Amino acid sequence: MANTDAPAFGIYVHWPFCLSKCPYCDFNSHVRHAAIDEARFTRAFAAEIAATAARVPGRLVSTIFFGGGTPSLMAPETVGAILDAIGRHWTTASDIEVTLEANPTSVEATRFRGYRTAGVNRVSLGVQSLDDGALQQLGRRHSAREALDAVAIARNAFDRYSFDLIYARPGQTSATWAPELKRALAEAGEHLSLYHLTIEPDTPFAALHSSGKLVVPDDDAARDLYDTTQDICARAGLPAYEISNHARPGAECRHNLIYWRSHEYAGIGPGAHGRLDIEGQRHATATEKRPEAWLIRVESLGNGLVTDDVLLRQERADEFLLMGLRLTEGIDLTRYAALAGKPLDPKQIAALAAHGFVVNDGAGRLRVTAAGFPVLDAVVADLAM
Numbered sequence: 471m472a473n474t475d476a477p478a479f480g481i482y483v484h485w486p487f488c489l490s491k492c493p494y495c496d497f498n499s500h501v502r503h504a505a506i507d508e509a510r511f512t513r514a515f516a517a518e519i520a521a522t523a524a525r526v527p528g529r530l531v532s533t534i535f536f537g538g539g540t541p542s543l544m545a546p547e548t549v550g551a552i553l554d555a556i557g558r559h560w561t562t563a564s565d566i567e568v569t570l571e572a573n574p575t576s577v578e579a580t581r582f583r584g585y586r587t588a589g590v591n592r593v594s595l596g597v598q599s600l601d602d603g604a605l606q607q608l609g610r611r612h613s614a615r616e617a618l619d620a621v622a623i624a625r626n627a628f629d630r631y632s633f634d635l636i637y638a639r640p641g642q643t644s645a646t647w648a649p650e651l652k653r654a655l656a657e658a659g660e661h662l663s664l665y666h667l668t669i670e671p672d673t674p675f676a677a678l679h680s681s682g683k684l685v686v687p688d689d690d691a692a693r694d695l696y697d698t699t700q701d702i703c704a705r706a707g708l709p710a711y712e713i714s715n716h717a718r719p720g721a722e723c724r725h726n727l728i729y730w731r732s733h734e735y736a737g738i739g740p741g742a743h744g745r746l747d748i749e750g751q752r753h754a755t756a757t758e759k760r761p762e763a764w765l766i767r768v769e770s771l772g773n774g775l776v777t778d779d780v781l782l783r784q785e786r787a788d789e790f791l792l793m794g795l796r797l798t799e800g801i802d803l804t805r806y807a808a809l810a811g812k813p814l815d816p817k818q819i820a821a822l823a824a825h826g827f828v829v830n831d832g833a834g835r836l837r838v839t840a841a842g843f844p845v846l847d848a849v850v851a852d853l854a855m
């Protein structure tokens with residue numbers, strides 16, 4: 471395995487607009503009926519990049535991720551201008567990974583070629599389902615056919631592409647999910663993200679769920695769906711490397727690995743989070759979420775920061791644990807001890823190992839097992855006590 475503790479620096483850029491709001495989604499995404507002033511946003515992104523680079527100069531950028539919202543609504547020129555601004559302030563690695571999230575509704579071959587020319591080299595598509603009824607239920611504006619056409623466009627334009635599916639949907643069983651997943655794997659390249667449907671507070675799905683109009687699979691059915699997912703993907707050569715992410719070995723999303731391995735990243739754009747190492751301290755940053763308020767803040771103050779907290783030693787160690795245990799590679803126990811100033815409690819590890827939820831691999835790493843992943847939150851809570 472590559473050295474997971476070698477420093478890496480990534481940049482997350484948030485585009486906060488969508489054509490419509492999906493009823494399950496609580497991402498920072500907004501619908502605007504008037505045209506978006508992309509030139510104004512571009513200037514603000516460049517200003518925030520400059521302000522961040524002044525705080526963390528001299529970094530080698532190994533990954534950039536355009537997330538949303540729907541970044542595939544951005545003009546390729548906007549993406550290019552943001553990448554140019556990043557290149558003016560930091561050095562970019564020769565093998566940089568530049569990912570852009572795309573919604574099948576806004577995928578066109580010309581636009582994708584424009585992103586590639588601008589410097590994007592990986593796309594992640596929000597397919598969500600290959601079943602038209604399920605897509606309708608999820609409030610999506612595309613059919614399964616349109617989603618597969620978008621996958622084909624992505625495949626032609628980029629060497630590296632991934633797509634997202636949501637499972638554990640209302641009424642779903644392993645008998646209906648297995649063929650859908652196999653069909654998806656036949657279309658997949660090197661990477662797939664498979665998200666268990668989460669009922670997020672204050673969404674239309676939360677209201678339907680609490681009134682009993684939307685019934686999701688119970689714990690046993692969800693466990694069955696999870697096991698089916700792991701089994702089918704592993705057989706297809708795309709094992710899980712994170713609780714919701716599957717890849718051919720070596721084709722993992724390097725940007726997301728930066729989060730899960732607790733490395734350093736800058737958050738640019740409305741509602742973006744960052745983790746910056748300044749004078750030996752880790753800063754947790756967040757920017758103003760509302761797009762227009764973020765613009766005004768950047769235009770008047772030079773950055774959109776609303777949070778800039780120095781993490782306490784234990785907070786940093788807890789975050790390392792919480793993020794790192796999502797990965798099948800697990801965490802380096804020595805790195806945990808160095809961050810926390812004390813090792814994890816051997817009695818807690820032994821108790822969880824006795825239940826088969828974790829393994830200490832004897833080479834200094836603690837990993838969550840296949841039995842432990844479905845109860846990951848409880849495992850982390852026990853260890854962090």
Ligand SMILES: C[S@@+](CC[C@H](N)C(=O)[O-])C[C@H]1O[C@@H](n2cnc3c(N)ncnc32)[C@H](O)[C@@H]1O
Nearest residue numbers: 494495538539571572573596634665666667668
């Ligand atoms: C920012 S969106 C992706 C790109 C684009 N906006 C789209 O929807 O096509 C990130 C992904 O999060 C997943 N997601 C969002 N809300 C979710 C929820 N409540 N439960 C499970 N997955 C969710 C979806 O799979 C979605 O593709």
Ligand code: SF4
Nearest residue numbers: 488491492495499539
């Ligand atoms: S799932 Fe994607 S398209 Fe739908 S509202 Fe969320 S960010 Fe926008």
